[in-house]
Amino acid sequence: MRNSKEYYLEKYSRQIIMEQVGVHGQKKILDSSICIVGCGGLGTSAAQYLSMSGIGKLILIDHDSIILSNLNRQTLFTEKDIGASKCKILSENIKKINKSIIVDYHKKKIDKNNIEVYLENYPIILDCTDNFESRLIINKFCHNKKKILVSAALQNFDIQAFIFSSWSNKKNPCYKCIFPNLTSDENLSCDEMGIMASVAGLGGIIQANLALNHILELKSNFKELILLDSLKLDIKKIKIEKNKNCKICG
Ligand SMILES: [Zn+2]
Numbered sequence: 001m002r003n004s005k006e007y008y009l010e011k012y013s014r015q016i017i018m019e020q021v022g023v024h025g026q027k028k029i030l031d032s033s034i035c036i037v038g039c040g041g042l043g044t045s046a047a048q049y050l051s052m053s054g055i056g057k058l059i060l061i062d063h064d065s066i067i068l069s070n071l072n073r074q075t076l077f078t079e080k081d082i083g084a085s086k087c088k089i090l091s092e093n094i095k096k097i098n099k100s101i102i103v104d105y106h107k108k109k110i111d112k113n114n115i116e117v118y119l120e121n122y123p124i125i126l127d128c129t130d131n132f133e134s135r136l137i138i139n140k141f142c143h144n145k146k147k148i149l150v151s152a153a154l155q156n157f158d159i160q161a162f163i164f165s166s167w168s169n170k171k172n173p174c175y176k177c178i179f180p181n182l183t184s185d186e187n188l189s190c191d192e193m194g195i196m197a198s199v200a201g202l203g204g205i206i207q208a209n210l211a212l213n214h215i216l217e218l219k220s221n222f223k224e225l226i227l228l229d230s231l232k233l234d235i236k237k238i239k240i241e242k243n244k245n246c247k248i249c250g
Helices: 005-011 020-032 040-052 070-072 086-097 116-118 130-143 199-214
Strands: 033-037 056-059 100-106 124-128 146-155 158-164 222-231 233-240
Touching: 005 020, 005 130, 033 040, 033 116, 033 222, 040 056, 040 070, 040 086, 040 146, 040 199, 056 124, 086 100, 100 222, 124 130, 130 222, 146 199, 146 222, 158 199, 199 222
Parallel strands: 033 056, 033 124, 056 100, 124 146
Antiparallel strands: 146 158, 158 222, 222 233
16 A cells, blocks of 8 residues: 555645645655755754655765764664764664655765765755854855755754745845854854753754745745744744845845
């Protein structure tokens, strides 16, 4: 029965039943491919929900191996996986969730010399990295190559998230517009910050949600910085305009 029309109609019936999705929308999800850069707290959570939603193809990129202190937040990794490649273990577990999904992985650190090789073929990029150097490289690539970029960052109890399409409209900002003074030397990562298990999960779910809404053409807002304070469960949305002097998109 697997892979038959009846199988998909039943498996995704709770999505298809909604008028915003329908059979047509579910087909768009099944036909979509997404590249996830970073398989830590954000990436594992986003990959899990995207695979459950029926995304057709996921590419997972991370150069790291699993360590004990990852296990408070990186869903789908367990103690027996310590020492193994994050993207490899994640791809194996994603296949267990969704046998129909096509998953590929690259144990690589993205840099400005190799980014084109690994990200070129995917229209939607999820930036789930934990450092500014990678974020700036991915942002520049996504602007130049006309990719949809879904970015998120975690800090203690707070989540920032944004869906960027800086190339499609002269008013849409890019990541660099929001943080014009950021340089790749500012190497703040989870190693230095506290992260609650549930906050990392929420951040990845928000990214998956932004990507799915875009695939379903449910009016993505490309000028809105989402700030979630998980202590107060307070969500703020801040309107961001393109910085006319931006070195990437201005
Ligand atoms: Zn910009």
